[in-house]
Structure formats: structure tokens, C-alpha cells
Amino acid sequence: MKKSELLALLQPEIEVIDTTMHQEFASINNTLLKEIIDYAVFNGGKRIRPLLTLLAARLCAFCKMPKGVGKEEELTPPIDLYRLAMVFEFLHAASLLHDDVIDNATQRRGKPSANTIWGTTHVILAGDFLHASAMTLAGTVGDSSTLNIIGSATTAMIEAEFLQMQTAAAKDLSEENYFTILRGKTGALIGSACEIGAYFTDAENEQQAALRRYGDALGLAFQVVDDLLDYQGYPENTGKAVGNDFVEGKMTLPLIYTLQNAEGDEKIFITHLLDGTPEQRQEHIEDIYPLIEKHEGFAYSRKGAETLVETAIESLDIFKDCQAKKTLIGLARYVLTREK
Amino acid sequence: MKKSELLALLQPEIEVIDTTMHQEFASINNTLLKEIIDYAVFNGGKRIRPLLTLLAARLCAFCKMPKGVGKEEELTPPIDLYRLAMVFEFLHAASLLHDDVIDNATQRRGKPSANTIWGTTHVILAGDFLHASAMTLAGTVGDSSTLNIIGSATTAMIEAEFLQMQTAAAKDLSEENYFTILRGKTGALIGSACEIGAYFTDAENEQQAALRRYGDALGLAFQVVDDLLDYQGYPENTGKAVGNDFVEGKMTLPLIYTLQNAEGDEKIFITHLLDGTPEQRQEHIEDIYPLIEKHEGFAYSRKGAETLVETAIESLDIFKDCQAKKTLIGLARYVLTREK
Numbered sequence: 001m002k003k004s005e006l007l008a009l010l011q012p013e014i015e016v017i018d019t020t021m022h023q024e025f026a027s028i029n030n031t032l033l034k035e036i037i038d039y040a041v042f043n044g045g046k047r048i049r050p051l052l053t054l055l056a057a058r059l060c061a062f063c064k065m066p067k068g069v070g071k072e073e074e075l076t077p078p079i080d081l082y083r084l085a086m087v088f089e090f091l092h093a094a095s096l097l098h099d100d101v102i103d104n105a106t107q108r109r110g111k112p113s114a115n116t117i118w119g120t121t122h123v124i125l126a127g128d129f130l131h132a133s134a135m136t137l138a139g140t141v142g143d144s145s146t147l148n149i150i151g152s153a154t155t156a157m158i159e160a161e162f163l164q165m166q167t168a169a170a171k172d173l174s175e176e177n178y179f180t181i182l183r184g185k186t187g188a189l190i191g192s193a194c195e196i197g198a199y200f201t202d203a204e205n206e207q208q209a210a211l212r213r214y215g216d217a218l219g220l221a222f223q224v225v226d227d228l229l230d231y232q233g234y235p236e237n238t239g240k241a242v243g244n245d246f247v248e249g250k251m252t253l254p255l256i257y258t259l260q261n262a263e264g265d266e267k268i269f270i271t272h273l274l275d276g277t278p279e280q281r282q283e284h285i286e287d288i289y290p291l292i293e294k295h296e297g298f299a300y301s302r303k304g305a306e307t308l309v310e311t312a313i314e315s316l317d318i319f320k321d322c323q324a325k326k327t328l329i330g331l332a333r334y335v336l337t338r339e340k
Numbered sequence: 341m342k343k344s345e346l347l348a349l350l351q352p353e354i355e356v357i358d359t360t361m362h363q364e365f366a367s368i369n370n371t372l373l374k375e376i377i378d379y380a381v382f383n384g385g386k387r388i389r390p391l392l393t394l395l396a397a398r399l400c401a402f403c404k405m406p407k408g409v410g411k412e413e414e415l416t417p418p419i420d421l422y423r424l425a426m427v428f429e430f431l432h433a434a435s436l437l438h439d440d441v442i443d444n445a446t447q448r449r450g451k452p453s454a455n456t457i458w459g460t461t462h463v464i465l466a467g468d469f470l471h472a473s474a475m476t477l478a479g480t481v482g483d484s485s486t487l488n489i490i491g492s493a494t495t496a497m498i499e500a501e502f503l504q505m506q507t508a509a510a511k512d513l514s515e516e517n518y519f520t521i522l523r524g525k526t527g528a529l530i531g532s533a534c535e536i537g538a539y540f541t542d543a544e545n546e547q548q549a550a551l552r553r554y555g556d557a558l559g560l561a562f563q564v565v566d567d568l569l570d571y572q573g574y575p576e577n578t579g580k581a582v583g584n585d586f587v588e589g590k591m592t593l594p595l596i597y598t599l600q601n602a603e604g605d606e607k608i609f610i611t612h613l614l615d616g617t618p619e620q621r622q623e624h625i626e627d628i629y630p631l632i633e634k635h636e637g638f639a640y641s642r643k644g645a646e647t648l649v650e651t652a653i654e655s656l657d658i659f660k661d662c663q664a665k666k667t668l669i670g671l672a673r674y675v676l677t678r679e680k
Contacts, residue, residue, distance in 0.1 A: 030502040098468060102461045121442045121505065124464065128438060129498040131471060136491030139479030147487070151476030158469040162370040165461065 001330035003337070009327055010051055017050045018042070020082040021089065024133070036118055036126040040093045044109045049088035049193040052218075052331075056197025056211045057081055058324040059316075063207070072322050081200055083141045088193040090134035091154060097127035146196060153192040160184020171259065171274040173251040182223045183216065190219035206318065214315040214328065221308035221335050227252035228301050231292070233339060243285045247278050253304060254297035255288075261295040309336055341670035343677070349667055350391055357390045358382070360422040361429065364473070376458055376466040380433045384449045389428035389533040392558075392671075396537025396551045397421055398664040399656075403547070412662050421540055423481045428533040430474035431494060437467035486536060493532040500524020511599065511614040513591040522563045523556065530559035546658065554655040554668065561648035561675050567592035568641050571632070573679060583625045587618050593644060594637035595628075601635040649676055 021041060028034040054077060062072045099105070100113040101120050107113055115123045135154075139147035164181045167173050194215030198208040230245045231254055245252050251274075259270055270291065273281050281288075292298055312332045319325050361381060368374040394417060402412045439445070440453040441460050447453055455463045475494075479487035504521045507513050534555030538548040570585045571594055585592050591614075599610055610631065613621050621628075632638055652672045659665050 028499070030499045030506075032506065033499060033502045095468075098464055102464060122502070124438055124442060125498050125501055127468075128435075128471065129495055131468065132475065132491055132494040132498070135472065135475035135479070136487055136495075139475070139487040140484045140491075143484070144480045147476055147479040151472055151480075154472040155469055155476075158465050158472070159368070159370045159373060161465055162373045162462070166370075166372065 001326065001333070003334060006327065006330045006334060009323075010047075013051060013054055014047050016082055017047050017054075017086055017089070020079065021086050024083070024086065024137075028129075032118075032122070033126060033129060036114055036122055037093075037130060039117070040097050040114050040126065040130070041089065043111065045089065045093070047089060048331075049092055049190060050082075050085035052190065052193045052215060052328075053085035053088060053197040053200075054081065055324050055328050055331075056194045056215075057201050058197075059211070059319055059322065059328065060198045060201040060203035060207055062322045062324060063203075063320050064201070072324065080141050081197075083137060084146070084196060084200060085193075087134045087138050087141075087150060088189060088196075090130045090137070091150070091189060094127045094130035094134065095157065097123050097130070101127075142196070142200070146199060149192050149195055149199070153188040156184045156188040160188075171251065171271060173256060175253070175256055175260070178251065178253060178256055179220065182220050186223045187216045187219035190222070191215035194218075210315045210318055214312045214332075217308045217312035217315065218332055218335065221305045221312065221332070224253055224301055224305040224308065225335055225338065228254065228298065228305070229339070231289075232298065243288070246285060246288055247281045249274055249278065249281065253301040254292050256297075257300045258292045258295040258297040262291065266291055305336060309333065341666065341673070343674060346667065346670045346674060349663075350387075353391060353394055354387050356422055357387055357394075357426055357429070360419065361426050364423070364426065364477075368469075372458075372462070373466060373469060376454055376462055377433075377470060379457070380437050380454055380466065380470070381429065383451065385429065385433070387429060388671075389432055389530060390422075390425035392530065392533045392555060392668075393425035393428060393537040393540075394421065395664050395668050395671075396534045396555075397541050398537075399551070399659055399662065399668065400538045400541040400543035400547055402662045402664060403543075403660050404541070412664065420481050421537075423477060424486065424536060424540060425533075427474045427478045427481075427490060428529060428536075430470045430477070431490070431529060434467045434470035434474065435497065437463050437470070441467075482536070482540070486539060489532050489535055489539070493528040496524045496528040500528075511591065511611060513596060515593070515596055515600070518591065518593060518596055519560065522560050526563045527556045527559035530562070531555035534558075550655045550658055554652045554672075557648045557652035557655065558672055558675065561645045561652065561672070564593055564641055564645040564648065565675055565678060568594065568638065568645070569679070571629075572638065583628070586625060586628055587621045589614055589618065589621065593641040594632050596637075597640045598632045598635040598637040602631065606631055645676060649673065 025034055025037060025041075028037065057077060058072070058075055061075055065072075096108065097114055100108055101115050101123050104115075105113045106116050114126070118126075131154075135147065135151065138150045142150075160181050160183070163177065164185065167177055167181070191212050192215070194211040195208055198211045203211075227245065230252065231243055233242065246255065255270075259267065262270060270288070273284055273288070309332045313329050316325055316328060365374055365377060365381075368377065397417060398412070398415055401415055401417075405412075436448065437454055440448055441455050441463050444455075445453045446456050454466070458466075471494075475487065475491065478490045482490075500521050500523070503517070504525065507517055507521070531552050532555070534551040535548055538551045543551075567585065570592065571583060573582065586595065595610075599607065602610060610628070613624055613628070649672045653669050656665055656668060
């Protein structure tokens with residue numbers, strides 16, 4: 001499935017998601033708060049998480065239909081499914097607001113970050129508001145199991161952020177810890193977005209677990225590619241300087257793998273740089289690329305992402321073929337081709 | 341009821357609340373996160389909010405007992421009630437963590453603030469974690485109505501903080517806006533803590549509404565007294581410099597009332613100071629007290645707090661006399677006598 005085809009399929013859903021979110025925000029009394037939240041949510045996000053909820057629900061609902069009765073394209077999701085799907089966009093936006101405060105970020109998606117415009121105080125509180133709204137929606141539009149799945153993903157994200165802060169700059173970060181952090185930071189929320197779509201339609205446990213696995217693997221693949229793009233992307237696409245993670249001393253898969261396999265002088269050189277300053281790493285950035293190439297750090301990461309995407313796609317084997325399944329497969333493959 | 345008597349009655353409940361909270365935190369994997377949360381929660385809080393939930397539940401449960409059957413002191417609240425009660429302590433602690441980051445506060449309850457020890461990043465995330473845990477508990481230990489009541493209180497708190505930031509320093513802050521802010525910032529959560537206690541016991545709607553009114557009024561009274569103590573408290577008790585709100589240009593009831601009633605040169609003098617700098621206000625702090633005294637700003641605030649306490653107590657008229665009712669009345673009266 002081509003990217004343009006994928007986008008054309010998803011666009012109508014995105015429009016309903018956006019309308020539903022606008023309706024939800026209509027009840028905010030404070031105009032400044034509403035302005036910040038509008039900015040944070042309607043700021044060019046791709047709506048991946050709510051789309052996954054909708055697609056997972058469509059897939060499970062279609063698989064329930066007796067053969068020959070009704071058509072997939074006639075399935076009309078109830079408004080509550082859209083309301084539940086947007087919970088994941090709220091949680092994502094809330095965590096970006098707080099992340100930008102934490103990182104003192106000045107840009108987000110090519111525009112000034114919310115904290116640059118409104119300051120730390122307002123943005124911390126706006127994040128809290130989005131977060132509270134999301135959790136309330138999860139447990140009122142959904143039920144207590146819905147809330148439990150989403151709440152666990154949220155707390156897992158935070159535990160992963162703690163682990164990352166404690167270990168990400170440590171040059172002996174293991175591949176295992178790298179994936180543990182990714183699983184919490186990105187996999188958990190994406191996995192639960194898929195799981196909730198299945199749960200909402202009263203899917204069988206096996207289907208719910210399969211969609212969870214799909215989402216977990218997709219989230220991991222997405223993040224591994226993200227870390228690769230940091231080294232190999234085009235700055236005009238990613239909006240970030242090439243090698244930024246290395247300069248910051250952040251350990252990601254290409255470097256972790258290289259450090260595992262380098263020996264002698266090469267290992268000493270890399271370790272020395274990682275013990276040094278960002279300026280020193282910036283100065284030697286041209287030297288690090290050949291080392292990662294030589295030890296196949298990029299190839300290993302790319303292979304890892306591919307394997308994860310295959311795992312995601314295989315998780316869908318138990319489902320009947322249909323448009324929703326094709327779209328989920330298309331989304332997974334898209335992760336490997338993205339350039340930003 | 342004397343303060344010592346009140347404390348003796350509440351102490352056993354506080355111990356169960358604390359044990360329940362410790363149990364909840366046992367599932368946190370990250371030791372640093374656990375350390376911050378322990379520090380934030382077990383840091384000398386008075387547990388007023390969870391105590392109110394427990395007392396409201398005891399009151400409603402007792403009122404259901406047929407006459408002569410069973411004794412109030414034999415009522416044993418289920419563990420789920422304690423777990424629901426602690427939600428209010430988590431939300432309170434989460435908001436204090438974020439408030440201290442926002443205010444760059446260095447002290448909290450006479451000890452270094454969490455952000456002073458662990459920095460902004462960790463404390464924002466720890467607040468998010470507590471918040472997510474609280475909301476998940478609310479909707480899983482409780483039901484969707486429980487979550488809705490608590491979620492509305494949380495978002496109301498944030499809307500009130502926005503209103504406060506936009507108006508609190510405005511010298512024409514009306515008494516109405518002052519109370520709107522208080523209602524959101526303090527009343528909403530305390531009101532819902534009481535309401536949830538009633539809801540948990542399947543109390544009649546009338547009883548649930550009465551306990552909500554009790555909590556709303558108690559929260560307002562508490563805050564009005566807090567604002568009075570800022571002017572009249574002993575720094576060794578409150579831990580804050582006397583007249584701190586005035587120096588910061590923060591409009592609270594004594595000053596709002598004075599400004600409403602002052603005329604001519606007096607009004608010009610106060611307005612001029614409020615347009616000036618904190619240093620100028622600090623310099624003239626001795627001049628402002630006689631003006632507030634003259635226009636009865638302190639007496640008016642004290643009277644306001646007393647009326648609110650009476651409203652709170654009258655809300656309990658519909659309940660049978662019992663120990664829980666006496667304790668709730670005692671707590672309301674205590675608000676007027678507190679010195680810190």
C-alpha cells in the first residue's frame with residue numbers, strides 16, 4: 001500500500017477524530033486554557049494512536065460479522081469509540097507538553113513550543129488538564145478495565161522515563177534496557193490504543209492480545225527507526241541535526257551495538273568520547289559514523305526494526321482478510337519507509 | 341470538641357490510610373520514583389481529604405442502620421473505602437508537587453521541597469505518576485460516577501488556577517471572583533472527597549448532596565482562614581512571613597473588602613501600592629494593617645469564615661446524631677481556631 005493510498009483511507013477518520021476533540025474542548029470555560037490545549041492538540045499530529053484504536057475496533061467488528069452478512073465499509077463506529085480513541089491523543093499531547101517543559105524545548109513540529117509562547121506554569125497545568133480529561137473519559141466512556149489498561153500504560157511511560165534518565169547516558173546501557181525503555185515510553189501507549197479498540201468491540205481474548213502485540217511491536221519499531229533517523233535522516237525532514245543523540249551522549253541501538261562489538265583502540269576511542277563533553281562529541285561526529293558502519297550498528301538496527309514490523313504483521317494472522325487488516329499492515333510497513 | 345480529642349479520634353484512621361498508601365506504592369518498580377513519591381506523600385500531611393471521605397461514609401452507613409441494631413463503633417470500613425479515600429491524598433500531593441515546581445518553591449512543610457532535592461524533571465513526572473495512579477484507582481476501585489466526580493474536581497482545580505493567574509493580581513478582583521477561585525482550587529476537591537464517601541455507601545441523593553455542601557463550605561472556610569493567617573498568623577506557626585500575600589500583590593478577602601470600602605486618599609494610597617513593586621509594598625506593610633482594620637477587612641473575613649463553617653455544620657442537620665457527625669462538626673469548628 002502506497003503512502004498516498006494509506007493517507008486517503010485514513011483522512012475521513014482523522015476528520016471525525018478532530019471534530020470529536022473540538023466538541024470535547026467546547027466545555028472548557030477558561031479561554032486561555034482552551035487556547036493552549038487547542039494549540040497542543042491541533043498542531044499537526046498524525047493521530048496515529050486514535051487511528052489504531054479505530055482500526056483495531058473495525059478489524060474485530062468485521063471478524064464478528066457472519067459470512068456474507070453486511071459489508072466492512074458499512075460499519076459505522078459509534079461516537080463513543082471516537083471519544084475513547086481520542087483519549088490516546090490527549091495523553092500523547094499531555095506528555096509532549098510536559099516533555100517540552102522538561103527539555104526546555106523551543107520547537108515542536110516546526111512551530112514554537114507551547115512553553116515558549118505561554119511559559120512553564122500554564123503549560124504544566126494545561127498538560128495536567130488534558131491528562132485528567134483523558135483519564136476521566138477512559139473510565140466513563142469506557143469501563144474500569146478500559147481505565148486500568150490505559151492507566152497502566154501511563155504509569156509505565158513514566159517509569160520508563162525514570163529508567164531512561166538514570167541509564168540512557170550510561171555508556172554501558174544494555175540492549176535489554178534500551179528496549180525496556182522503548183517498551184514503556186512508546187510501546188505501552190500504542191499497544192494499549194490497539195488493545196482498547198479490540199476490548200471496545202468485545203473481541204475474543206486472543207484477538208485482544210494479538211492487537212496488543214501488534215501495537216507493542218509497532219511502537220518499538222517506530223522508535224528504533226526514530227533513533228536511526230537521528231543518525232541517518234535528512235535534517236530538512238526530521239527537523240533535527242544529524243547525530244544529535246550522539247552529541248547529547250544518548251545511547252541508542254546503533255551505538256549500543258557498536259560498543260558491544262568494538263574492541264581495542266576503537267572501544268577506547270568511543271568510550272573516551274562518551275565520557276567527554278558534547279562539544280568533543282560534536283567535533284568527532286565524522287569519526288563515529290565509519291565505526292558504526294564497520295560494526296554494522298545501522299544494519300543491525302534496521303534489521304531489528306524490520307523484525308519488529310514482521311512480528312507486528314504476524315500478530316494479525318489470526319484475523320480474516322479485510323480492509324482494516326490491510327491498513328494495519330500498511331501502517332506497520334510505512335514505519336520502515338518513513339523519513340521523518 | 342477539643343483539638344486533642346479530635347486528633348485522638350482520627351489517629352487510628354490516619355494509620356490505616358498511611359498503611360494503605362504504603363501498600364499501593366509497593367508496586368512501583370523504579371526506586372528513585374518511589375523515593376520521590378514517598379517523600380511527597382509521607383511528609384507531614386494532615387490527611388484531611390481522605391479522613392473526610394471516611395467520616396462521610398461512616399456517617400451515611402450509620403444512618404442506614406436500623407435503630408438499636410449494631411453500634412457505630414463496630415462499623416468496619418472495607419479496604420476499598422480506604423483505597424478510594426487515599427485518591428484524594430494522591431491528587432493533593434500531585435498538585436503540590438506541580439505547584440512547587442511552578443512557584444520554584446524551596447520549602448514545603450518546613451522541609452526542602454521535592455524539586456529542590458530532585459529537580460524539576462523528576463518532580464513533574466512524579467506528579468504525573470501520582471495523578472495517573474489516583475485517577476486509575478478512582479475508576480477501578482470506584483465506578484464511572486466516582487471517576488466523574490473526582491475528574492470534574494481535578495479539572496475545576498486547574499480552571500481555577502488559570503482564573504487565579506489571570507485575575508489574582510488584578511487590583512479590581514471582585515469578591516465573587518475571589519470565591520470562584522477558592523471554590524475551584526480548594527472547595528471542589530474537598531467537596532468531592534465528602535461526596536464520594538456518601539456515594540460509596542449508596543447513600544440517598546439528599547445525603548450525598550448535603551455532604552458535598554459540607555465539603556464545599558469547609559474548603560472555602562479553610563482557605564479564607566488561610567488568607568487571614570497570612571496577615572495575622574505567627575510566622576513561627578505558619579512558616580510564612582506575615583503579610584506575604586500583600587507584598588506579592590495577591591488580592592485576598594481582607595484587602596478586597598478594604599478596597600471596596602476605602603475612599604479618597606486611602607483608596608488612592610492602596611491602589612498606588614498595588615500598582616507598585618513588592619519592595620514598595622514591603623516598605624509600607626505597617627501602613628496597610630491600620631487601613632484594613634479601619635475598614636474591617638479582617639473582621640469581615642473572619643465573619644465570612646464563621647458563616648461558611650455554620651453553613652457546613654447546618655448541612656449535616658439531616659443526619660442522625662452520632663460520633664461521625666460530631667467529628668465532622670468538630671473538624672469544621674477546628675478550621676476557625678487553627679493557627680497554621
